[in-house]
Amino acid sequence: MRWSEGEWHGWGRALRAHGRLARPEKRADLAAILHDMPCPAIGNARSYGDACLNGDGAAIRMTRLDRVSDFDPETGELTAEAGVTLGALLRLFAPRGWMPPVLPGTGAVTLGGAIANDVHGKNHHGAGSFGQHVTWLRLLGADGVAREVRPGSDLFRATVGGLGQTGVILDVGLRLAPCPGQAVQVRESRIAGLDTFLDRLGESRATYCVGWIDATARGAGLGRGILEEAEIAAGAPPPVSPRAPATVPFDAPGALLSAPVVRAFNAAYLSRVPADGRDRQRALPEFFFPLDRISAWNRLYGRRGFHQFQCVLPHGSDARLRELLEDVAASKLASPLAVLKRLGDGRAGDLSFPMAGWTLALDLRNRPEAAELIDRLEARVVASGGRVYLAKDALAAPERVARMYPALSQWADAVRQADPDGVFATDLVRRLRLREASE
Amino acid sequence: MTETWIILGATSAMARAFARALADRGAGLVLAARDLDEAEQQARDLRLRGAGFARAVAFDARRPEGFAALFENLGEGPVNAAVFAGAMPDQSAIDADPALIAAVCETNFTGPARVLSLLAPRIEAQGTGVIVGVGSVAGDRGRLGNYVYGASKAAFATYLSGLRNRLARRGGHVMTVKPGFVDTAMTWGLGGMFLVASPEAVAAAILKGVEARRNVIYVPGFWRAIMAIIRAIPEPIFKKLKI
Ligand SMILES: Cc1cc2nc3c(=O)[nH]c(=O)nc-3n(C[C@H](O)[C@H](O)[C@H](O)COP(=O)(O)OP(=O)(O)OC[C@H]3O[C@@H](n4cnc5c(N)ncnc54)[C@H](O)[C@@H]3O)c2cc1C
Ligand SMILES: NC(=O)c1ccc[n+]([C@@H]2O[C@H](COP(=O)([O-])OP(=O)(O)OC[C@H]3O[C@@H](n4cnc5c(N)ncnc54)[C@H](OP(=O)(O)O)[C@@H]3O)[C@@H](O)[C@H]2O)c1
Numbered sequence A: 001m002r003w004s005e006g007e008w009h010g011w012g013r014a015l016r017a018h019g020r021l022a023r024p025e026k027r028a029d030l031a032a033i034l035h036d037m038p039c040p041a042i043g044n045a046r047s048y049g050d051a052c053l054n055g056d057g058a059a060i061r062m063t064r065l066d067r068v069s070d071f072d073p074e075t076g077e078l079t080a081e082a083g084v085t086l087g088a089l090l091r092l093f094a095p096r097g098w099m100p101p102v103l104p105g106t107g108a109v110t111l112g113g114a115i116a117n118d119v120h121g122k123n124h125h126g127a128g129s130f131g132q133h134v135t136w137l138r139l140l141g142a143d144g145v146a147r148e149v150r151p152g153s154d155l156f157r158a159t160v161g162g163l164g165q166t167g168v169i170l171d172v173g174l175r176l177a178p179c180p181g182q183a184v185q186v187r188e189s190r191i192a193g194l195d196t197f198l199d200r201l202g203e204s205r206a207t208y209c210v211g212w213i214d215a216t217a218r219g220a221g222l223g224r225g226i227l228e229e230a231e232i233a234a235g236a237p238p239p240v241s242p243r244a245p246a247t248v249p250f251d252a253p254g255a256l257l258s259a260p261v262v263r264a265f266n267a268a269y270l271s272r273v274p275a276d277g278r279d280r281q282r283a284l285p286e287f288f289f290p291l292d293r294i295s296a297w298n299r300l301y302g303r304r305g306f307h308q309f310q311c312v313l314p315h316g317s318d319a320r321l322r323e324l325l326e327d328v329a330a331s332k333l334a335s336p337l338a339v340l341k342r343l344g345d346g347r348a349g350d351l352s353f354p355m356a357g358w359t360l361a362l363d364l365r366n367r368p369e370a371a372e373l374i375d376r377l378e379a380r381v382v383a384s385g386g387r388v389y390l391a392k393d394a395l396a397a398p399e400r401v402a403r404m405y406p407a408l409s410q411w412a413d414a415v416r417q418a419d420p421d422g423v424f425a426t427d428l429v430r431r432l433r434l435r436e437a438s439e
Numbered sequence B: 001m002t003e004t005w006i007i008l009g010a011t012s013a014m015a016r017a018f019a020r021a022l023a024d025r026g027a028g029l030v031l032a033a034r035d036l037d038e039a040e041q042q043a044r045d046l047r048l049r050g051a052g053f054a055r056a057v058a059f060d061a062r063r064p065e066g067f068a069a070l071f072e073n074l075g076e077g078p079v080n081a082a083v084f085a086g087a088m089p090d091q092s093a094i095d096a097d098p099a100l101i102a103a104v105c106e107t108n109f110t111g112p113a114r115v116l117s118l119l120a121p122r123i124e125a126q127g128t129g130v131i132v133g134v135g136s137v138a139g140d141r142g143r144l145g146n147y148v149y150g151a152s153k154a155a156f157a158t159y160l161s162g163l164r165n166r167l168a169r170r171g172g173h174v175m176t177v178k179p180g181f182v183d184t185a186m187t188w189g190l191g192g193m194f195l196v197a198s199p200e201a202v203a204a205a206i207l208k209g210v211e212a213r214r215n216v217i218y219v220p221g222f223w224r225a226i227m228a229i230i231r232a233i234p235e236p237i238f239k240k241l242k243i
Helices: A028-037 A086-096 A109-116 A154-161 A192-202 A260-269 A284-288 A298-302 A318-331 A368-383 A398-404 A408-418 A427-431 B011-026 B036-048 B091-096 B100-126 B146-167 B199-211 B225-234
Strands: A004-009 A016-022 A059-060 A068-071 A077-081 A134-140 A146-149 A168-175 A183-193 A208-213 A225-233 A278-283 A306-314 A332-341 A357-365 B004-008 B028-033 B055-056 B081-085 B130-134 B173-179 B216-219
Touching: A028 A059, A028 A134, A028 A298, A028 B036, A059 B091, A059 B130, A086 A109, A086 B011, A086 B199, A109 A168, A109 A225, A109 B225, A134 A154, A146 A168, A154 A408, A168 B216, A183 A192, A183 A284, A183 B225, A192 A225, A225 A260, A225 A318, A278 A284, A278 B130, A284 A298, A306 A318, A306 A368, A318 A332, A318 A357, A318 A398, A332 B091, A357 A368, A368 B036, B004 B011, B011 B028, B011 B199, B055 B216, B081 B100, B091 B100, B091 B146, B100 B130, B130 B146, B130 B199, B146 B173, B173 B199, B173 B225, B199 B216, B216 B225
Parallel strands: A016 A059, B004 B028, B004 B081, B028 B055, B081 B130, B130 B173, B173 B216
Antiparallel strands: A004 A016, A068 A077, A077 A168, A134 A146, A134 A168, A183 A225, A183 A278, A208 A225, A208 A332, A306 A357, A332 A357
């Protein structure tokens, strides 16, 4: 088993690690690696910050262990290896009437990564988080022993949303959800401002619901955007435009996402949707993974990369959310990517991100002013009793994160027990001193 | 009647991608590999993807006593085969231990060739059937960095050329595949890789080549031009180059 030495990074490209990567192609290879040189597992490095980094160390890329090994077409119970991507599962099972119950915004996320960050989708208010659909998992521990871990145990709660710190997830039992058709019926509505947006998101009965926000708009237009409400529709997939997936071949220059360009882009984007809304049919991957149509779009932010700031604010903090958006708009640092969603209270792990409330996600080009802005936003999030999403985080400070995640010490206890020597520690875990937490 | 494919070296990343593409169209698959647990894991995956059947059988290219068992219980449909087994030890390791030369030749050439020679009469009797043999661009010229590996692949290519000649007379077809750099365990962590193809792209190119009954394919196709240039370099110059 050879190691690949070099530099790697998460999706945001702002933080990088130099180290050694293994990519086992066989289960026996993985066992040998854990025996000789135990180190954290990573998936497709779709985390934005340093959750998937282990600088001056090693990591195991799980993407080649991607087999499905059991499926019950009556119940939708699936067993698969942790390296398979959710996009691949959707492709494989949707034609048979089943789909992953929770889908994040990119199909490249692996099963292991989806569990280790207990990811949420556009249906979180109804379906809960990914980990709530996991029926069991097989975890390879620091001692090299494989354990079956089931919901209800401390180890399960520490593993789901547990950032890979309890061991390497090898096999997963997942309950797929029925997939009633191959198309998605989407209702797009133009929303004039934040209050309307929150009302509409709160009232919506749609299974899938997500808001795009023009984060450059201020004053009366603050929080304006497009609301997408969607249901899977029976029948065949609508024709997808034959255009081949595009790729961004090189790092874009900074001017590309300068404030005037973003403002103009956002205004144009908003006006695509007629004032009285429109209905569209989309293919499943087009709806769930809109950004996957352009591969390596993260290079649009230039060589120094970007940060994604994602927080959740509990219900009752609408005024704070307004302050947050005002700060973002005033900073002139916003990019076109800004998403507002409603989350329910579904979560499966000690460190799971979701809580009932509003989640806001923004991409910000990596520069000093962005870090200052994020610092201010975080302060507001802590004050409102909300939290930032560790899958996206690159900048937070340990004290703040400890306040955001009340079950942190419980998690740290379980992790220290599972991995006393810290062989699975990552850059994020060290930066935020997560394993050191205690009552 | 579904087609059956015997896949030698089924645990290779390229073979896995190829087997998945075949499972998509319902083929029956015999996964011949050294690591049986791994091949079983793969067989389950392929069955769930639509393979008519998929099962693992023990195969070590260096243990000919096991070869006959590969042909048991092959089902009704026409039998085809694809060879992915291969080994590429560092040239420096071979220089230090020339006994490795025999091992490389057994894995890359004589072992697979013996299996294919056992299969040939069956293909002749069927009057149809395809054999895919994975060689390498490395077989096109002996290079400083891997000339024993290259020699074994050149021998295999020559064997395949003769077998093609033989089977073509009776309705069979043999396709030689010469990949450039492919992103697999064999190249993971090696320096100096460029224009690296994914195993899925190679698998798709192989299937396409089989459909079109191509004789020799380079994958990706531009390697044909690159190797034509490398072959054209006169020996007095070539011997001074480090490529
Ligand atoms: C375009 C885009 C859209 C996104 N949209 C959403 C969204 O809508 N909702 C959401 O919740 N998230 C979203 N994300 C974030 C993404 O879902 C998470 O970061 C996810 O964890 C990435 O999975 P990965 O397989 O790439 O894992 P990596 O990023 O490689 O790793 C993430 C973590 O998982 C651990 N890990 C990975 N595999 C294993 C394993 N086998 N065993 C143990 N630990 C493991 C790693 O140690 C690390 O801590 C999005 C990301 C992108 C790039
Ligand atoms: N990767 C490239 O850039 C590249 C380029 C040109 C040609 N090729 C050729 O492509 C083929 C597939 O290789 P790959 O890149 O997919 O690498 P790989 O994953 O290392 O595959 C090699 C395969 O050969 C098997 N094998 C090795 N020794 C064997 C033996 N004695 N008996 C039976 N099987 C044996 C291995 O089985 P185990 O799993 O048991 O080890 C493995 O399945 C090989 O023939 C290789 O030479 C590769």
